[in-house]
Amino acid sequence: MTGQRVAPETGPPASPLAPGTRRPGGRTARTRAAVRDAVLTGLVEHGYPGLTIDYVAEHSGVHKTTLYRRWGNLEGLLADALDMAGEDSWTPPDTGSLQGDLRALAHMTAASFEDPAAAAAPTAFIAAAFHSERAAEALNAFYAVRFARCEVMVARAVSRHELDRRTDAGALVRAVVSPLFFRLFITREPMEEKLADRAADAALAAARAGVFDTPAEPA
Amino acid sequence: MTGQRVAPETGPPASPLAPGTRRPGGRTARTRAAVRDAVLTGLVEHGYPGLTIDYVAEHSGVHKTTLYRRWGNLEGLLADALDMAGEDSWTPPDTGSLQGDLRALAHMTAASFEDPAAAAAPTAFIAAAFHSERAAEALNAFYAVRFARCEVMVARAVSRHELDRRTDAGALVRAVVSPLFFRLFITREPMEEKLADRAADAALAAARAGVFDTPAEPA
Numbered sequence: 001m002t003g004q005r006v007a008p009e010t011g012p013p014a015s016p017l018a019p020g021t022r023r024p025g026g027r028t029a030r031t032r033a034a035v036r037d038a039v040l041t042g043l044v045e046h047g048y049p050g051l052t053i054d055y056v057a058e059h060s061g062v063h064k065t066t067l068y069r070r071w072g073n074l075e076g077l078l079a080d081a082l083d084m085a086g087e088d089s090w091t092p093p094d095t096g097s098l099q100g101d102l103r104a105l106a107h108m109t110a111a112s113f114e115d116p117a118a119a120a121a122p123t124a125f126i127a128a129a130f131h132s133e134r135a136a137e138a139l140n141a142f143y144a145v146r147f148a149r150c151e152v153m154v155a156r157a158v159s160r161h162e163l164d165r166r167t168d169a170g171a172l173v174r175a176v177v178s179p180l181f182f183r184l185f186i187t188r189e190p191m192e193e194k195l196a197d198r199a200a201d202a203a204l205a206a207a208r209a210g211v212f213d214t215p216a217e218p219a
Numbered sequence: 220m221t222g223q224r225v226a227p228e229t230g231p232p233a234s235p236l237a238p239g240t241r242r243p244g245g246r247t248a249r250t251r252a253a254v255r256d257a258v259l260t261g262l263v264e265h266g267y268p269g270l271t272i273d274y275v276a277e278h279s280g281v282h283k284t285t286l287y288r289r290w291g292n293l294e295g296l297l298a299d300a301l302d303m304a305g306e307d308s309w310t311p312p313d314t315g316s317l318q319g320d321l322r323a324l325a326h327m328t329a330a331s332f333e334d335p336a337a338a339a340a341p342t343a344f345i346a347a348a349f350h351s352e353r354a355a356e357a358l359n360a361f362y363a364v365r366f367a368r369c370e371v372m373v374a375r376a377v378s379r380h381e382l383d384r385r386t387d388a389g390a391l392v393r394a395v396v397s398p399l400f401f402r403l404f405i406t407r408e409p410m411e412e413k414l415a416d417r418a419a420d421a422a423l424a425a426a427r428a429g430v431f432d433t434p435a436e437p438a
Contacts, residue, residue, distance in 0.1 A: 186400045
C-alpha cells in the first residue's frame with residue numbers, strides 16, 4: 001500500500017533478479033538465441049528433469065548433432081541459457097535515495113515472480129539447480145553479476161552520506177531480496193504488497209545499525 | 220568466528236528448520252514410519268521426479284497396493300513424510316536473550332544444511348515443492364508450524380522488555396533465516412560462519428527499528 005512502485009529510469013522495467021527472461025536486442029548468433037529460447041520453453045513446459053535434447057532440437061530447429069557438438073549435453077545448454085540471461089544491460093534503480101532504490105529493487109523482484117508466465121523460466125532455473133551442478137554454478141554466476149551491478153546503489157548512498165562507507169554492499173543488496181525469495185521458494189507463502197517495502201526497510205535498518213559493516217582491516 | 224555456537228537446552232540439537240529429518244521416539248504405526256523412511260531415502264537417492272512407488276514398496280517392505288490404498292499416490296506419500304517431519308517436539312532456543320536466541324536459531328539452521336547427509340532429505344523436500352503442488356502445500360504447512368513455535372522467543376523478549384510488543388514475531392523469525400536459505404538454494408553461495416550471526420543481528424536491528432511492527436489497529 002505504498003503507492004510508489006518506482007519505475008526505474010534505466011534498464012528493462014522488470015525481472016532484474018529473474019534469470020531466464022528474454023534479453024532485449026542482442027547480436028549473438030541466431031542459433032544460440034533459438035536454442036536458448038527452446039531451452040527456456042522446455043524448462044517451463046517440462047522442468048529440468050523433463051527437458052530433452054530432442055525437445056530442444058525440435059523447438060529450435062537446430063540439429064541434435066549440432067547441439068551435442070556445441071553444447072555437449074543438456075547441462076551445457078542450460079548453463080548457456082543462463083549465461084545469456086545475464087548478458088543484458090540491466091542496471092539497478094536510481095531513485096535519488098537509498099530507501100527508494102532498495103524498495104524499487106524489492107518491488108521489481110517481487111513483481112518479476114508475480115506473473116506466472118514471466119516467472120516460469122526463472123523458477124525453472126532455480127529448480128534445475130537442485131538437479132544439476134552446472135545449473136547451480138550458472139545460477140551462482142548469474143546472481144554474482146546481478147548483485148555486483150546492484151552495488152552502485154550503495155556507492156551512491158555512501159557518496160550522498162546516507163550510509164557508512166564500510167557497508168558491505170553485497171550483503172545489503174542480498175538482504176533486501178532474501179525474504180522475498182524465501183517466501184516464494186522455501187516456505188511457499190503468498191507474496192503481499194507490503195512485503196517488498198518491509199524487506200527493503202529491514203535491510204536498510206540493519207545497514208544503518210552497522211550490521212553489514214566490513215571490518216576496518218579486512219583479512 | 221563467534222566462538223559461541225549456542226547449544227540449545229531444549230529440543231533436539233539440530234535441524235529445527237530442516238524438514239525430513241528423523242523425529243525422535245514416536246508412537247505412530249511402524250508401517251507409516253517405514254514408508255516415511257523409504258520416501259526420504261528415495262528422495263535423497265533420486266530426487267522427487269525420480270522417486271517411484273516401486274522404490275518405496277521395495278525399501279519399506281509395504282506392498283504397493285497398501286501404499287496406493289493408504290496414500291493414494293507419490294504426492295500423498297511425500298506430503299505424509301513431511302507431515303511426520305513436523306510432528307516432533309522441537310522447541311526453539313532459550314538462551315536468556317533475544318540476540319542469543321536468534322543467533323542460535325540461525326546457527327542451528329545453517330548447521331542443519333552443512334552436513335550433506337543431514338541436508339539431503341530437507342533439500343529434497345524443498346526441491347520437490349517445485350514439481351508437486353502437494354509437496355509445496357506440505358512444505359508451507361511444515362514451516363507455518365515451525366515459525367509459530369519460534370514466536371515464543373519473541374514473546375519472551377517482549378516480557379523482558381527487549382522488544383516492542385507490536386513486533387510481528389513471524390516476520391522477525393522468518394527474517395533471521397531468509398538470508399541463509401537464499402544463499403543455500405537461490406544464489407548457491409557458500410555458507411560462512413559469520414553469516415548466521417549477521418543474519419540474526421540484521422533481523423534484530425530491523426525489529427528494534429520498528430520495521431516489523433504491526434499496525435496499531437490491525438485490519
